[in-house]
Amino acid sequence: MSISTLAALILLLPSYAFAHVELGQATGFVTGLQHPWSGLDHVLAMIAVGLWGAQLGNPAMWILPVTFPIVMSMGAMMGLLGILLPGIEIGIALSAILLGAMVVGEFRPKMIVAALLVGFFAIFHGHAHGTELPAGQSGLLYSMGFVIATGCLHAIGIAIGLIKRWPAGKLALRGAGGFIAFMGVTFLWRALA
Amino acid sequence: MNGRTSYQHIQTWLLAGFGIICCPSPSAAHLVTTGMGPVYDGIGHLLLTPEDLVPVLAIALYAGLRGAGAGRKAMFLLPFAWFVGGLAGSAVNTATSFPIPALSFLILGGLVAADFCLPSAAVTSLAIVLGGVHGFLNGAALQEGAGTLGLIGIMAMLFVLVALASALVVSLKRPWERIAVRVAGSWVAAIGLLMFGWAMR
Numbered sequence: 001m002s003i004s005t006l007a008a009l010i011l012l013l014p015s016y017a018f019a020h021v022e023l024g025q026a027t028g029f030v031t032g033l034q035h036p037w038s039g040l041d042h043v044l045a046m047i048a049v050g051l052w053g054a055q056l057g058n059p060a061m062w063i064l065p066v067t068f069p070i071v072m073s074m075g076a077m078m079g080l081l082g083i084l085l086p087g088i089e090i091g092i093a094l095s096a097i098l099l100g101a102m103v104v105g106e107f108r109p110k111m112i113v114a115a116l117l118v119g120f121f122a123i124f125h126g127h128a129h130g131t132e133l134p135a136g137q138s139g140l141l142y143s144m145g146f147v148i149a150t151g152c153l154h155a156i157g158i159a160i161g162l163i164k165r166w167p168a169g170k171l172a173l174r175g176a177g178g179f180i181a182f183m184g185v186t187f188l189w190r191a192l193a
Numbered sequence: 194m195n196g197r198t199s200y201q202h203i204q205t206w207l208l209a210g211f212g213i214i215c216c217p218s219p220s221a222a223h224l225v226t227t228g229m230g231p232v233y234d235g236i237g238h239l240l241l242t243p244e245d246l247v248p249v250l251a252i253a254l255y256a257g258l259r260g261a262g263a264g265r266k267a268m269f270l271l272p273f274a275w276f277v278g279g280l281a282g283s284a285v286n287t288a289t290s291f292p293i294p295a296l297s298f299l300i301l302g303g304l305v306a307a308d309f310c311l312p313s314a315a316v317t318s319l320a321i322v323l324g325g326v327h328g329f330l331n332g333a334a335l336q337e338g339a340g341t342l343g344l345i346g347i348m349a350m351l352f353v354l355v356a357l358a359s360a361l362v363v364s365l366k367r368p369w370e371r372i373a374v375r376v377a378g379s380w381v382a383a384i385g386l387l388m389f390g391w392a393m394r
Contacts, residue, residue: 062372062375070382076390077389077390079390080393080394081390139391140243140244141243143384143388146387147380151376
């Protein structure tokens with residue numbers, strides 16, 4: 001092997017440059033942005049919030065996605081302060097089951113009840129996911145990425161939920177709720193096993 | 194005859210131009226020469242510090258939600274208060290362990306999310322307090338760096354940011370557009386809560 005080939009191969013193995021101060025700042029944001037997408041339980045529950053909000057229409061369509069990140073952050077704060085929460089995984093699985101069931105059944109409770117239900121489960125999601133900051137990364141940027149990604153998942157749910165305008169879309173929306181509830185049952189099975 | 198005169202004109206101008214090129218002066222195009230470096234440091238400091246940038250955007254959004262008058266006042270008073278706070282901060286060597294930016298995130302994000310109807314004077318006071326407190330922290334941080342020129346850079350950037358963000362919100366007419374702003378506010382408040390958690394951990 002010639003020296004030039006060897007040099008070219010070495011160039012294919014880059015490592016971090018460590019050239020900047022406050023290393024890990026940018027990765028903190030990206031880690032936070034990626035984290036909510038890494039767990040199917042979190043993804044489905046967030047989308048279910050958006051679907052249910054869209055199904056309920058105004059003002060639930062925006063009140064539920066506003067409630068969730070704020071209460072989720074309270075749950076994360078509890079985790080950061082070391083306040084233990086029993087049955088986190090069970091709570092997350094139940095969130096998928098109940099929110100999915102709400103979409104399937106097109107349940108229309110009072111606004112305050114819907115917000116309380118969504119807020120209750122947001123605590124479990126925040127406690128489980130909000131505190132998982134890798135060492136050496138910025139807590140603030142991780143939080144920003146985490147909250148923005150969660151908000152985007154709600155937005156995806158709302159966008160999908162807008163298919164309710166068409167009769168077939170209405171049915172498909174309820175089907176999506178059923179799928180989320182079914183996945184919730186599998187999460188619950190895994191949590192209890 | 195005419196052609197010959199114009200040729201002589203061109204020749205004269207070319208010679209004059211050549212003479213000018215032969216006598217260059219410093220271009221003063223670089224930051225070291227102009228002394229503008231700290232101003233850009235200040236601009237960069239604000240844009241690259243989310244602890245300051247996000248509350249500024251939040252107050253701009255809130256002022257925009259409260260109308261053009263509140264936006265205008267915030268646009269002028271926030272940079273001014275920031276500068277005064279910065280000067281005070283640069284004179285005092287202090288450090289605080291209390292997570293002040295988290296409080297700004299929480300209060301301003303909450304106000305935007307709730308679209309809370311505060312009177313115009315209260316919005317102005319909020320802008321002044323935000324500018325004073327964050328400016329004070331900036332002044333202490335820039336003591337051995339960009340200094341007063343850095344504060345001027347921050348001031349200029351604040352003016353531009355508040356003007357653009359609040360004007361954008363004032364121009365929003367459709368209900369869902371204003372709701373999008375409120376959703377952004379809820380995200381800011383949520384980040385503030387998490388910041389408290391990280392600070393108290």
